[in-house]
Amino acid sequence: MIISVASGKGGTGKTLVATSLAISLSANHRVQLLDCDVEEPNANILLRLAITHSQPVYVPIPSVDEAKCTYCGKCAEVCAYNAIAVIKKKVLIFPELCHGCGACSYLCPESAITEKGKEVGVFETGDSENLRLIQGRLNVGEAMAPPVIRAVKKHIDCGSVVIIDIPPGTSCPVIEAVKGSDFCLLVTEPTPFGLNDLSLAVEVVRELDIPSGVIINRVGLGSDEVEQYCHREEIPVMLRIPLDRDIATHYSRGIALVEGMPRWRQEFVSLFQDIEGMLAADAREK
Amino acid sequence: MKEMVVLSGKGGTGKTSIVACFASLARSKVLADCDVDAADLHLLLTPNVREDKEFWSGRVAFIDEEKCTECGLCQELCRFGAISDFKVDPVSCEGCGFCYQVCPTDAITMNDSMSGHSFISKTKYGYLCHARLGIAQENSGKLVALVRQNAKLIAERENLDYIITDGPPGIGCPVISSLSGANLALLVTEPTLSGIHDLERVIGVCRHFGVPVSVCVNKCDLNEDNTSAIESYCGKEGIEVAAKISFDNVITEAIVEGLPVVEYSEGKVTHQIRELWQAVSAKLEE
Numbered sequence: 033m034i035i036s037v038a039s040g041k042g043g044t045g046k047t048l049v050a051t052s053l054a055i056s057l058s059a060n061h062r063v064q065l066l067d068c069d070v071e072e073p074n075a076n077i078l079l080r081l082a083i084t085h086s087q088p089v090y091v092p093i094p095s096v097d098e099a100k101c102t103y104c105g106k107c108a109e110v111c112a113y114n115a116i117a118v119i120k121k122k123v124l125i126f127p128e129l130c131h132g133c134g135a136c137s138y139l140c141p142e143s144a145i146t147e148k149g150k151e152v153g154v155f156e157t158g159d160s161e162n163l164r165l166i167q168g169r170l171n172v173g174e175a176m177a178p179p180v181i182r183a184v185k186k187h188i189d190c191g192s193v194v195i196i197d198i199p200p201g202t203s204c205p206v207i208e209a210v211k212g213s214d215f216c217l218l219v220t221e222p223t224p225f226g227l228n229d230l231s232l233a234v235e236v237v238r239e240l241d242i243p244s245g246v247i248i249n250r251v252g253l254g255s256d257e258v259e260q261y262c263h264r265e266e267i268p269v270m271l272r273i274p275l276d277r278d279i280a281t282h283y284s285r286g287i288a289l290v291e292g293m294p295r296w297r298q299e300f301v302s303l304f305q306d307i308e309g310m311l312a313a314d315a316r317e318k
Numbered sequence: 319m320k321e322m323v324v325l326s327g328k329g330g331t332g333k334t335s336i337v338a339c340f341a342s343l344a345r346s347k348v349l350a351d352c353d354v355d356a357a358d359l360h361l362l363l364t365p366n367v368r369e370d371k372e373f374w375s376g377r378v379a380f381i382d383e384e385k386c387t388e389c390g391l392c393q394e395l396c397r398f399g400a401i402s403d404f405k406v407d408p409v410s411c412e413g414c415g416f417c418y419q420v421c422p423t424d425a426i427t428m429n430d431s432m433s434g435h436s437f438i439s440k441t442k443y444g445y446l447c448h449a450r451l452g453i454a455q456e457n458s459g460k461l462v463a464l465v466r467q468n469a470k471l472i473a474e475r476e477n478l479d480y481i482i483t484d485g486p487p488g489i490g491c492p493v494i495s496s497l498s499g500a501n502l503a504l505l506v507t508e509p510t511l512s513g514i515h516d517l518e519r520v521i522g523v524c525r526h527f528g529v530p531v532s533v534c535v536n537k538c539d540l541n542e543d544n545t546s547a548i549e550s551y552c553g554k555e556g557i558e559v560a561a562k563i564s565f566d567n568v569i570t571e572a573i574v575e576g577l578p579v580v581e582y583s584e585g586k587v588t589h590q591i592r593e594l595w596q597a598v599s600a601k602l603e604e
Contacts, residue, residue, distance in 0.1 A: 040356045042329005042487040047512065071488035072327050072519060074512040112377070112415045133397055133414035172522035175459065175491040200329040200487050201355035203451055203458040207409055223573050225334065229356040235453045240409065253570050275567075277540075284541035286511035 034194040035307060036213040038236070040229030042200035044219045045249035045273065048283055050197040051078040052290040056300035058163040062192040068209035069199040070153060070168035070180040078288040081158030081165050089168065089183040090149030091132040091176070096123045100144035107136035107145060128175060153180035157187070164192070177205040185212070193304075202232050210236065215307050216244040217270070222254040227261055234265065243314060245270040245307070268310070271303050319473045320602040321466075321481040322502045323352070325524075327516030329487035331506045332536040335569050336591065337484040338362035338578035341443040343595045347480035349441070350469040351448040352462045352496035354434065359484045362578055365439030365446045373436050373449065373464065375457040377413040377428040379406045385425035392417035392426065409454050433457050436464050438472070445472050459495035462486075466496065480602070489523045503529045504560070504598055508537045509544035517548070521557070531557055532601055534594055538562035558601070561594035563587055 037050040047069070054065040067075040076083070094107065094116065105118040115129035116136055127150055137145040153170040166187050168180040177199070185208075188194050198209045198216075210216060216237045220230040230246065237244045245268045248258055252275040262269050273279065273289075282292035290297045324333045334353075341349050341363060351359040379400070381392070386404050393401045396417055400410035406417075408431075418426040433455040439446045447468040449461050469481045483500070486492045497503060503524045507517040517533070524531045533552050538545045545562065552559050564586055572582035580588045 041358070042326075042356075044330060069488075071490045071493075072512075072516040074328070074515060077511045077515060110415065110419050112413055131412055131414060133412065133416050134395065135414055135416035135419055138395065138416070139419055170490060172489060172519055173494075173526035175494050177488075177490045201353075201458075202453055203355045203492070204454075204456045205488075205490065206355075207454045211409065223570055224361050224576065225358040225573060228358055228361060232356055232453070239454050253567060254574050280540055283512075284508075284510040284544055 034188065034196065034213045035215045035217060036196040036198050036210045037217045037219060038198035038206065038210055038233055039200060039219045040202060040233035041220065041225055044221050044226060046219050047074045047078065047197055048289055049217060049219050049247055050195050051075055051288045052296060053300045053304065054163055054195045055288055055290050056297045057193055057304055058161070062162055064164045064166060064189055064192045064194045066184050066188070066194060066196045067165065067167035068181045068184055068196050070170045070177050070184070071199060073167045073169055075197050076158065076165055076167060077286045079165055080286070081160055083156045083158045086154050086156045088151045089153045089155055089180045091130065091152050091179050092134065092147035093127045093130050093132065093150045094125055094136050094145045095148045096125070097144045097146070100142045102142055104141065107140055110135045110139050131176070132179065152176060155180065155183045178208040181205060181208045202236050206236060207240070210242065211240055213242050214311060216242045217247055218244055219247045219249055220258055221250045222248055222256065222258045224257070227258050230258065231261065234267065243310065245310070247271045247273065249273045250275040270306055271299060319478060319481065320501045321483065322504060322598060322602060323483040323485045323496050323500045324504045324506060325485040325493060325497065325520055326487060326506045327489060327520035328507070328513050331508045331513060332563070332569065333506050334358045334362065334484050335573065335579060336506055336534065336594070337482060339580045339591045340482050340595055341441070342578045342580050343592065344480055344482060344599065346478045347444060347482050348469045348472045348478055349444065349446045350465050350481060350483040351446065352465055352483050352492065353486040354449045354451045354458050354461045354465065354492065355486070357448055357450060360446065360448055362573065362576060363441040363443060363446055364576065365441045365448070367437050367439045369438040371436050372432055373434040373461055374430050375433045375460050376431055377415065378408045378411045378431045379415070379417050380427050380429055381406055382425045382427065385423050387423050389422060391420055391422065395420060412456065434461055436461065436468065438468055447472065459491040462492045462495040489519050493523060494527065497524065497529055498527050500529050502598065502602055503531045504534060505531055506534045506536055507548060509535060509541040509548060511544070514544060514548055521555070532560045532598055533557055534560055535562045537565040540565045560597035560601070561590055563590045563594070
């Protein structure tokens with residue numbers, strides 16, 4: 033089963049939820065935690081696993097053999113991203129614009145284009161007994177997160193419970209990370225910002241047809257508009273985490289919630305059982 | 319005219335609350351919300367939308383069933399896994415047009431896609447340029463560039479001193495797009511291990527693009543040791559810590575009221591944010 037943890041708004045507690053869920057379930061299940069927030073991967077700050085494997089992620093970038101090139105301009109014509117320009121007797125390549133689609137090399141009439149890997153990030157793994165962390169890290173200065181996210185998701189093991197820490201927002205990195213999930217937990221906070229960004233995240237999971245439930249973090253702060261919204265939209269509120277300075281302090285030190293306050297383990301185990309129950313009910317309906 | 323962008327790496331550190339205060343404190347400025355996938359600044363500035371433009375960007379492939387002979391070439395060549403069963407998944411399609419180029423029966427067309435809206439609004443603090451990226455859309459970087467362009471035109475037309483930009487979280491495409499060419503990046507962090515980790519990465523991006531930085535530690539008394547660690551790190555790196563802001567629920571209360579905190583309270587946090595504005599506006603004048 034693949035459960036993703038998303039939010040729209042940053043800083044609502046996605047990583048806190050993903051790591052606590054992973055640690056709690058690893059007592060009885062084989063668990064993979066995929067940190068797909070490759071721009072700012074933070075899950076291992078809380079898990080503290082030794083990284084035992086690290087591998088670069090490459091995007092294929094065209095390289096032109098000037099000996100074969102006739103400067104016909106076909107490559108520039110087919111490139112949707114303006115990553116190639118042919119000016120008189122010169123081919124200019126702009127690697128930061130290239131999506132690595134491969135159209136130019138395939139369509140070059142002279143077979144003058146080959147592809148070279150350009151490193152855009154790394155993917156890394158680390159293990160404890162029942163828990164495997166797989167994380168991606170986008171290189172600083174690189175723009176495109178999706179190739180790194182795809183590299184992480186290639187290593188999904190269907191025999192494990194897979195938990196995916198999703199980046200904030202609603203655009204392409206979020207979609208790349210969340211698609212294919214069986215269930216999506218949406219973490220929010222009871223403020224107008226939390227509500228606005230939750231409603232956007234709900235649109236994303238509806239667009240992708242992924243069942244979802246909400247976790248409200250820092251309950252006690254703000255207003256009850258998020259609760260009213262969930263009620264109106266018939267989205268279950270699956271867990272409430274109170275506004276508690278101890279929770280924030282543990283997090284600030286890099287201590288996972290269920291490590292610092294072990295009584296929370298049962299809450300996360302129950303959360304998982306609730307998700308299983310909802311998915312089973314959905315399957316019966318179908 | 320000087321342009322300052324507020325970034326953080328990690329989400330939820332307080333960028334938007336601080337930008338809303340600058341809206342109230344700075345005299346001659348235009349505001350830009352470059353967090354186009356989960357924009358929240360408008361919730362504090364009650365904008366009156368004057369201009370609403372559709373943002374058309376990128377294309378999506380479509381297969382005409384009548385013409386398709388199910389040869390499978392498109393499926394085999396698509397590197398984004400966007401074609402299966404001779405149908406295009408518009409969410410996965412990156413619009414490269416490779417399939418359109420190679421289809422032997424010309425069964426594929428590339429259709430323009432409407433990816434969002436850009437807005438120019440009036441607020442009681444002056445103009446606000448903002449946008450909304452469509453759900454699950456690409457090209458957030460281009461929409462960010464459009465928002466900045468709108469802000470720049472207004473600043474030039476009205477002869478304004480500042481462009482103050484609320485940036486997105488992360489370090490990828492929309493961050494790079496909101497950062498390049500700005501006069502100053504104010505980095506809002508928090509004294510958590512994640513906040514520090516993410517700060518270091520976003521400093522790296524600013525350096526990569528040659529933008530000077532200044533740091534603000536929000537929620538500074540949440541973990542005094544970490545705050546000291548941030549200060550000594552910044553000292554070593556020759557980066558100014560412009561201000562520290564205390565951990566106080568008054569910031570959330572102000573969000574619930576829909577007001578910048580400097581207009582909601584006369585407490586400690588308000589004084590700290592005023593000092594922050596003095597420090598960064600002085601730095602912008604350097």
